[in-house]
């Protein structure tokens with residue numbers, strides 16, 4: 001089947017991946033209320049369609065922090081992409097590069113920031129995402145490594161004071177360490193293509209945390225536990241600001257007051273996000289939280305958003321509500337699971353095609369012109 005939309009890629013990934021890996025991508029915290037709200041609230045928004053506008057020339061290129069993007073889209077940080085496909089982050093970064101956009105690499109990636117940056121041109125650096133542990137020496141060294149390979153934009157994720165209970169993972173035994181039951185083994189054995197790709201590849205580790213790759217993913221996983229630091233507060237952003245030379249985006253903001261605080265502590269960007277519904281179940285959808293945050297920061301910051309983007313139309317809606325670009329998570333993870341780099345490229349191209357079509361039918365010639373006047377009152 002040639003995938004024509006993100007749901008097709010999701011179905012392909014569901015077939016190819018063991019249930020526990022698919023559920024880890026597809027699932028969210030507890031009752032998954034917030035994850036569902038991310039979609040439902042996008043679906044409720046209606047366009048104000050204009051006609052007989054010359055849309056033969058369409059402008060979708062976007063500049064983010066002085067860097068050029070072919071469209072207003074970034075691949076959001078997703079940890080452990082090597083569990084989805086062999087050296088998943090390398091494949092995703094190459095796909096992003098081929099489509100003229102960029103990957104934001106997670107702290108808890110399987111490939112290191114050095115490996116991933118080496119896979120794309122030095123002139124088009126990847127973004128780097130930070131989880132902040134209590135070990136300041138380790139964090140400083142990691143930030144310096146990211147800057148040494150040329151990363152400019154740092155995305156500091158702040159919505160992880162606790163891990164967030166993903167009940168599908170607990171049921172499947174997809175935990176650190178895993179709960180190896182007969183059904184766990186059967187799940188792996190009945191997905192031989194995935195097993196050959198991922199389990200026979202380079203040893204799975206977390207190479208930002210363990211650059212040598214000698215530690216097993218389990219051992220590094222324990223370090224990852226330490227990255228969930230309930231003691232984090234705004235002083236940590238001050239500390240990061242003192243080390244990081246380029247723009248900082250604070251990711252995981254849902255409240256206008258927190259957006260103002262982020263700017264007061266030195267951030268240049270806000271990413272409105274509820275972590276794809278994987279943290280606080282019952283938090284508002286990202287798209288519903290976006291307008292108040294845009295109003296709070298005005299033109300003092302670049303506002304991005306993620307959560308529930310599955311159609312190019314969603315990107316148009318988010319831009320109309322004031323986001324400068326969207327980040328996508330599961331949409332590209334399904335592609336990676338379906339067919340590696342090719343699948344990630346397909347995901348980006350599908351969204352690009354839909355974005356173009358939505359802009360044309362809306363009667364809007366440039367993403368720069370999108371504002372609330374292109375939406376009907378809700």
Ligand SMILES: Cc1cc2nc3c(=O)[nH]c(=O)nc-3n(C[C@H](O)[C@H](O)[C@H](O)COP(=O)(O)O)c2cc1C
Pocket residue numbers: 024025026038076077078079080106107108129157251273274275276277278306307308309327328329330331333
């Ligand atoms: C499998 C998975 C792993 C994730 N890992 C990280 C991570 O390492 N760092 C981070 O800041 N956010 C992480 N997130 C959250 C995403 O960056 C993003 O906020 C979310 O996926 C957006 O929602 P969407 O998947 O509906 O696009 C992860 C999300 C998923 C689904």
